[in-house]
Amino acid sequence: MAKRDYYGVLGVSRGASDAEIKAAYKKLAKKYHPDVSKEENAEEKFKEGLEAYNVLSDAKRRANYDRFGHAAESFGGGGAGGAGYANFNFEDLFSGFADSGFGDLFGGMFGGRGAERSRKGSDIKQSLNLEFEEAAFGAEKEIEVDRVEKCESCKGSGGEGSRTKVCEGCQGRGVRQRTQRTIFGVFSTASTCSQCNGRGELPEKECQYCKGQGNVLSRKKIKVKIPAGVNSGYYLRLKGEGNAGEYGHGTGDLYVVVVVSPHKVFRRDGSDVFCEVPIAFWQAALGDKIDVPTIHGKAGLKVPSGTQTGTIFRLKGMGVQQLQGSGLRGDHYVRVDIETPKKMSSREKELLRKFAKEQGKGPAEKFFDGLKKAFK
Numbered sequence: 001m002a003k004r005d006y007y008g009v010l011g012v013s014r015g016a017s018d019a020e021i022k023a024a025y026k027k028l029a030k031k032y033h034p035d036v037s038k039e040e041n042a043e044e045k046f047k048e049g050l051e052a053y054n055v056l057s058d059a060k061r062r063a064n065y066d067r068f069g070h071a072a073e074s075f076g077g078g079g080a081g082g083a084g085y086a087n088f089n090f091e092d093l094f095s096g097f098a099d100s101g102f103g104d105l106f107g108g109m110f111g112g113r114g115a116e117r118s119r120k121g122s123d124i125k126q127s128l129n130l131e132f133e134e135a136a137f138g139a140e141k142e143i144e145v146d147r148v149e150k151c152e153s154c155k156g157s158g159g160e161g162s163r164t165k166v167c168e169g170c171q172g173r174g175v176r177q178r179t180q181r182t183i184f185g186v187f188s189t190a191s192t193c194s195q196c197n198g199r200g201e202l203p204e205k206e207c208q209y210c211k212g213q214g215n216v217l218s219r220k221k222i223k224v225k226i227p228a229g230v231n232s233g234y235y236l237r238l239k240g241e242g243n244a245g246e247y248g249h250g251t252g253d254l255y256v257v258v259v260v261s262p263h264k265v266f267r268r269d270g271s272d273v274f275c276e277v278p279i280a281f282w283q284a285a286l287g288d289k290i291d292v293p294t295i296h297g298k299a300g301l302k303v304p305s306g307t308q309t310g311t312i313f314r315l316k317g318m319g320v321q322q323l324q325g326s327g328l329r330g331d332h333y334v335r336v337d338i339e340t341p342k343k344m345s346s347r348e349k350e351l352l353r354k355f356a357k358e359q360g361k362g363p364a365e366k367f368f369d370g371l372k373k374a375f376k
Contacts, residue, residue, distance in 0.1 A: 003070050006051075006052035006055055006056055006065065007056070009028075009048055009049055009051075010024040010025055010028060010052050010053065011024055011028075018057065021053065021056050021057055022053075022057065025049060025052075025053040025057075028045070028046075028049040029046060029049060029050070032045040033046055119197070119198075119245050119246040119247070119249040119250075120245045120249050120250040120251075120252065121148065121242055121244045121245040121249070121251045121252035122242060122243045122252045123242045123243075123252040123253045123254070123255060124147055124241075124243060124252065124253075124254045125257060126143065126145060126255070126256055127257045127258075127259050128141060128143060128224065128226075128256050128257065128258055128259065129259050129260075130226065130230070130258055130259070130260050130261065131260075131261055132260060132261060132263035132268075134226065135226070135229075135230050135231060135258065135260040135320075136228065136229065136295050136320045136321070137295075137321075138226050138227050138228035138229075140223060140224070140225050140226070141223070141224050141226060142221055142222070142224070143222055143224055143256065144221055144222075145219070145220055145222055145241070145254060146218075146219050147217075147218065147219075147220065147241075147242065147243050147244075147254075148215045148216070148217060148218075148243040148244050149215060149216060149217075149218045149220070150214065150215060150244045150248070151207060151209055151213070151214055151215055151216050153207055153208075153209040153210065154203075154207035154209070154210060154214065156214045156215065156244070156247055156248040157203060157207070157214060157247065157248070158203055158206065158207055158212040158213060158214035158247060159202070159203020159204065159205055159206060159207055159212065160203065160205045160208070161203075163203070163204040163205070164202060164203055164204060165203075165204050166201055167193060167195055167199070167200055167201055167202050168195070169193050169195035169196065170193035170195065170196060170200060172200040173193070173200060174193055174196065174198040174200040175190040175191060175192055175193055175198065176190065176191055176192075176193050177190050178190075178191070197246055197247065199247065214246065214247045214248070215243075215244050215246070222238065222241060224256055227323065228320075228321045228323075229271060229320050229321045229322055229323040230258050231258070231260055231268060231270075232258060232259050232260045233257070233258065234257075234258045234323075235255050235256060235257045235258065236256045236258075237253055237254070237255055238254040238255075238256065239253050240253065241253060241254035265293060266293075266295060268320065270330060271319050271320045271323075271328075271329065271330030272319045272320075272330040272331050272333060273295055273318070273319045273320060273330065273331075273333070274332075274334075274335070275292070275293060275294075275332070275333075275334060275335070276334075276336075276337055277290070277292050277301075277334055277335070277336055277337070278336070278337050278338075278339040279307075279336050279337070279338060280339055280341075281339070281340060281341075283303055284306070284307040284308070284309070284336070284338045285305060285306065286305050287302075287304050287305035287306075287307070288303050289301070289302050289303070290303060292315075292334050294315065294318045294332045295318075295319070295320065295332075299318060301313055301334060303336065307336060307338075309336065309338040310335060310336075310337070311336050312335045312336075313334045313336070314331050314332070314334075315331060315333075316331050317329050317330075317331065318332035319331045319332050
């Protein structure tokens with residue numbers, strides 16, 4: 001039997017986008033899936049649609065098909081039989097059925113990934129406050145985490161000893177089936193048994209410590225090593241330090257999010273550090289060598305004569321270590337602000353008057369003189 005045109009199977013044009021092809025396949029699959037559809041030849045139509053989608057959703061295979069037709073698939077193109085379900089997310093396909101009970105059905109059909117994910121322990125997110133210097137140079141901190149842990153008394157089984165009994169709720173199957181009558185007909189759906197949580201069995205005697213839950217709530221102290229150069233928003237993932245899963249299933253992770261407290265003197269931008277330092281007007285006018293603070297201690301800075309307020313000086317390599325492990329450090333930037341004396345002695349005032357007389361007109365007067373010339 002000759003194969004139908006793949007574009008015709010999905011009901012799209014040859015210029016259809018990837019999104020249009022995916023949407024068309026989802027529509028076809030929902031209509032003809034053999035576990036849902038009661039139409040004649042539904043399984044064949046479903047397989048035909050899957051084959052068309054596997055080819056048209058792959059850019060290379062689609063290009064070969066457009067050039068050579070079905071012959072391209074016969075010469076190493078990778079037929080639908082080999083592709084199977086690997087190229088499509090069935091959880092995405094049947095997400096629209098969640099409210100009608102089909103979510104449980106299809107979750108169990110395709111490996112039970114949804115149920116397995118729910119049994120795995122959840123992750124924990126916790127913030128960690130650091131001082132400015134701790135973030136810059138690294139530190140080892142100890143945090144307290146409230147989390148779900150495996151019960152040590154029953155080793156997570158939920159029962160005393162190893163004797164178990166078949167769950168009466170699901171008769172050992174781990175799932176409960178129910179029948180629904182809908183406009184499409186009668187459907188049987190399956191969901192995880194809430195009595196045994198899908199295990200199919202229960203302990204003959206519940207653990208008295210955890211009351212059959214297998215887990216207990218506990219507070220634990222955990223040491224966290226903070227690398228040098230972190231900043232607010234940086235997080236560390238501690239694998240396996242999250243909540244314990246149900247009845248021995250996998251443990252979640254702990255995510256520690258760093259929050260750095262502001263510093264009274266320094267400010268950071270990445271690996272660079274900034275600060276402001278006041279200097280006397282005579283230091284700015286005559287020049288001087290001053291000491292300025294950095295995160296690495298005191299450093300000397302040469303202020304040239306004629307320095308203006310707001311001038312920024314750079315101290316190379318005196319900033320924070322970069323996180324990439326290169327050993328390189330950022331720079332330290334110093335902004336100088338000229339400080340005007342609020343109190344002066346009579347002699348200081350007299351000296352300033354002599355200086356002003358030597359200078360003649362002040363900057364503002366010279367500025368306005370220049371404006372007058374410009375507008376003549």
